[in-house]
Each structure stands twice: as C-alpha cells, then as structure tokens.
Amino acid sequence: MSLFHKKTAISVQTVRRLPQYLRVLYNLHAYGRLLVSSTELAEETQVPPIVIKKDLQTVHAPSKMRAGFKVQGSIEAIENFLGWNNLNKAFLVGAGHLGAALLGFSGFKNHGLEIVAAFDTHPQRVGNEINGIHIYHTAQLKSIISEKKLKIAVLTVPVSAAQGITDTLVGCGIKAIWNFAPVKLNVPADVIVQQEDIAAGLAELCARLKAHE
Amino acid sequence: MSLFHKKTAISVQTVRRLPQYLRVLYNLHAYGRLLVSSTELAEETQVPPIVIKKDLQTVHAPSKMRAGFKVQGSIEAIENFLGWNNLNKAFLVGAGHLGAALLGFSGFKNHGLEIVAAFDTHPQRVGNEINGIHIYHTAQLKSIISEKKLKIAVLTVPVSAAQGITDTLVGCGIKAIWNFAPVKLNVPADVIVQQEDIAAGLAELCARLKAHE
Numbered sequence: 001m002s003l004f005h006k007k008t009a010i011s012v013q014t015v016r017r018l019p020q021y022l023r024v025l026y027n028l029h030a031y032g033r034l035l036v037s038s039t040e041l042a043e044e045t046q047v048p049p050i051v052i053k054k055d056l057q058t059v060h061a062p063s064k065m066r067a068g069f070k071v072q073g074s075i076e077a078i079e080n081f082l083g084w085n086n087l088n089k090a091f092l093v094g095a096g097h098l099g100a101a102l103l104g105f106s107g108f109k110n111h112g113l114e115i116v117a118a119f120d121t122h123p124q125r126v127g128n129e130i131n132g133i134h135i136y137h138t139a140q141l142k143s144i145i146s147e148k149k150l151k152i153a154v155l156t157v158p159v160s161a162a163q164g165i166t167d168t169l170v171g172c173g174i175k176a177i178w179n180f181a182p183v184k185l186n187v188p189a190d191v192i193v194q195q196e197d198i199a200a201g202l203a204e205l206c207a208r209l210k211a212h213e
Numbered sequence: 214m215s216l217f218h219k220k221t222a223i224s225v226q227t228v229r230r231l232p233q234y235l236r237v238l239y240n241l242h243a244y245g246r247l248l249v250s251s252t253e254l255a256e257e258t259q260v261p262p263i264v265i266k267k268d269l270q271t272v273h274a275p276s277k278m279r280a281g282f283k284v285q286g287s288i289e290a291i292e293n294f295l296g297w298n299n300l301n302k303a304f305l306v307g308a309g310h311l312g313a314a315l316l317g318f319s320g321f322k323n324h325g326l327e328i329v330a331a332f333d334t335h336p337q338r339v340g341n342e343i344n345g346i347h348i349y350h351t352a353q354l355k356s357i358i359s360e361k362k363l364k365i366a367v368l369t370v371p372v373s374a375a376q377g378i379t380d381t382l383v384g385c386g387i388k389a390i391w392n393f394a395p396v397k398l399n400v401p402a403d404v405i406v407q408q409e410d411i412a413a414g415l416a417e418l419c420a421r422l423k424a425h426e
Contacts, residue, residue: 016410098311
C-alpha cells in the first residue's frame with residue numbers, strides 16, 4: 001500500500017526502513033568506508049539483502065557494479081529523498097513524560113527535524129526548558145507559530161485533549177501533525193497526520209511470541 | 214514480508230493494523246453496537262475497506278453475510294490472535310523520560326502486557342514508584358526476574374547501555390525484548406527482539422510532506 005502521491009511510487013515500508021540503512025551508513029562513513037554490500041547492510045539491519053537492494057535502488061543510491069553501494073552517495077540519496085538535508089522547524093505540544101523524552105532526543109536534527117519550541121498548560125512545566133527548548137503556555141500557540149514560522153507539530157498530549165489542540169493547530173495553518181496520542185484526529189484533507197502507534201509494535205511482538213511458542 | 218512462523222502466514226503489516234481495529238471495536242462495543250461494516254471501520258482508521266476485510270478474515274473475525282463483522286466476535290478474534298486475552302508479565306529497564314512515559318501508560322493492560330517492575334541505576338530513581346510500579350536497582354535484575362517469573366523486557370536505556378543490559382537479560386533467560394534504543398541488539402537466534410524505531414514514523418511523515426509539496 002502506498003500512502004504517497006503517485007509520482008513517488010514508493011511503499012510506506014520502504015520509507016520506514018530508510019532510517020535503519022542511514023544509521024549503518026553513518027557508522028560506516030565515520031570509519032572511512034567507501035562501499036557497502038547489501039549483504040553487509042542485511043547483517044546490521046535484519047532486512048533481507050534483496051529488499052535492501054530494491055529499497056536503495058528506489059531512492060537512486062549510487063552503486064559500483066558488484067562491489068556494492070557507495071556509502072556517501074547512498075547517505076545523500078536517502079537524506080535527499082526524505083528531505084533530511086534541510087531542517088524542518090517543528091514544535092511539540094504536551095511536555096509530559098513522553099514529550100520530555102522526545103525533547104531530550106538530540107538525534108532528530110539528523111532526521112530533518114528541529115524542535116524549537118514546546119507548549120504545555122501545566123504551571124510547573126510552563127517557563128521551564130528541556131534540552132534548551134523553552135516551554136510556552138498553550139495559549140501562546142498562535143503567536144509563536146507565526147513568529148517562528150513553524151510547520152510541523154509533534155503532538156504528545158492526552159487523548160482527551162488531542163482533538164481540541166488539533167483544531168487550534170489547523171486554525172493556525174499547520175499542515176503536518178506527528179500524533180503520539182492513540183486517537184484518530186479529524187483534520188481537513190490537506191493536513192497530513194502521521195499516526196504513531198505504540199500498540200502496533202506491541203502487537204508485532206505478541207504475534208511473534210505466539211508463533212514462537 | 215512475513216516475520217512470522219509459516220503456520221501463521223500473516224504479514225507484519227496486518228498484525229500492526231490490528232490494534233487500530235481493536236480501538237474502534239472497543240468503542241463500538243461500549244455503545245452497544247453488534248455489527249460493523251468494513252467501510253465504517255475504514256472511516257475510523259484510514260485503512261482501505263478491502264484491506265480491513267482481508268485483515269479481519271485472516272484472524273477469523275466472524276461476520277454476518279453482507280451486514281458486516283460482529284463487533285464482540287471480532288474483538289475476541291483479534292485478542293485471541295495476539296494473545297491479548299492473557300496478560301504477559303513484563304518489566305522495564307531504564308526509567309528515564311521515555312521509560313516513565315511507558316510506565317505511566319495504563320493502556321498496556323488492554324494490550325496483553327502488564328509491566329510489574331522497573332529497573333534503573335540512577336540513585337534518584339531507584340526505590341521510587343511510577344504508576345504503582347516499583348523501580349529496583351539494575352543489580353537486582355536476575356533475582357526479581359526469577360522471583361516474579363517475568364518473560365518480556367521493555368528496554369528504554371541509552372544506546373551506550375543497551376547491548377550490556379541485553380547480555381544480562383539473555384543470561385537471565387529472557388526470550389523477548391521490546392527495544393526502544395535506536396541500536397541493533399546482538400542476541401541468540403531464539404530471542405525475539407522487537408525494534409521500535411521512532412525515526413521510521415518521522416521518515417514516513419517527511420516523505421509524505423515532500424510528496425505533498
């Protein structure tokens with residue numbers, strides 16, 4: 001199933017595997033390696049070599065005949081495909097435990113995302129900083145979004161607050177929401193919602209455990 | 214691609230969608246609804262009706278001809294498929310922000326997982342409780358795992374600590390690890406590692422944003 005525009009013609013599964021390849025490629029690059037085979041990438045990612053080959057060809061990663069894929073060229077191809085060579089300015093709403101965990105994760109900058117502001121309503125959180133990111137009161141959403149020209153919202157609020165905040169975000173012109181609340185958000189057709197579902201991974205684990213018994 | 218034993222013959226993608234159906238079915242059940250169509254499920258999940266139909270048939274959800282799937286029967290079929298009608302006792306290692314967020318999530322009990330203990334090395338965390346779950350020192354891993362007969366480890370430690378803790382867990386006989394650290398764990402062939410990759414969702418979001426431009 002492809003969630004994307006026809007011109008991309010690339011499956012969700014391929015896209016979701018790209019960060020795994022990227023992590024291995026960054027490591028190899030740090031060690032000065034120039035080429036990597038799909039077999040070697042397979043050992044580091046648990047993805048079959050044939051799938052890796054197809055995925056990398058899909059994003060036009062350069063290869064050198066049978067010697068394998070070019071390390072630096074493949075990094076650039078994936079970053080370019082995902083737009084991770086440019087930083088998208090994002091903000092986070094809901095600075096509870098999960099929100100704080102995400103604010104503390106410095107790795108997002110390698111993944112095209114720079115969280116520059118956070119919002120909450122809790123008096124003990126508003127005014128604080130996490131990992132250098134200031135926590136504003138949710139009442140300031142509209143003015144800060146417009147002032148800082150923010151495009152992507154990371155939503156880590158409780159289920160009960162998710163739709164209300166979403167309506168506010170849509171009203172502010174936000175076009176992309178990364179939603180960690182386990183609830184379907186109702187948005188206009190031109191707003192992208194990326195639903196993060198912790199239960200999906202747990203389902204996979206449980207099904208594998210059952211098949212394993 | 215099927216990660217599972219051949220006898221199950223069900224794709225990872227199907228398994229990962231099941232919790233979404235379950236959430237809608239729980240809601241419908243709470244409102245006393247007896248039947249639901251795949252079209253209605255599609256509206257609530259953003260999964261195409263034809264895919265939903267196939268997924269539910271795969272887990273043997275009972276249907277009533279053209280009237281749709283039976284709500285309660287479908288809940289039971291999914292729970293049974295995932296083993297979520299029985300609680301697996303689990304523990305969490307690494308009670309930082311992400312760990313605390315997971316410990317605070319009461320929904321796991323509906324998803325077959327009961328986290329009954331947490332472990333950390335930080336003096337300010339050891340001895341505390343989060344959501345009624347006691348935080349032990351990591352040095353006590355072996356004795357508590359054996360005493361409480363724990364099967365599943367939830368790993369929310371920093372990347373640098375992940376492999377070391379994993380070796381300890383494998384030594385304790387743990388057969389399933391739900392890993393939130395963005396690093397590949399080396400384990401014996403009979404140990405299941407479910408890798409949670411936050412960057413996968415972000416990649417999907419970025420690819421959709423680019424296709425949208």
